[in-house]
Amino acid sequence: MYVWSKQLVMALLGIFLLLLGLFLLQGPEEASSGLKVHTTQWMSLNYAGLVIWVFVWMIDQARVRGKNVWLWLVPFLLAPLPTLMLFVLFLQRRVKA
8 A cells, every 4th residue: 555645546536537538528430440359358358357356456455454345346347447546545544533
């Protein structure tokens, strides 16, 4: 957890939201993609493996800190990167005694 700083997470979240907005404004293009089917399947398989690995890491981090990670499952499945960043910020909150 020491690798992630709040400034880095906030900057990455901002960049993600900016790129998401640009993507939504562009809309679909008429040209077909040049990717082959097996390349797309390979990329999808790697992405799914990475998502599972990161969620296991989230489970481990939540277990160490005594937090509930299962509340984060649905947002993580919909948008893994921003959910991971928000989860890291959630774990770095100062606990008031």
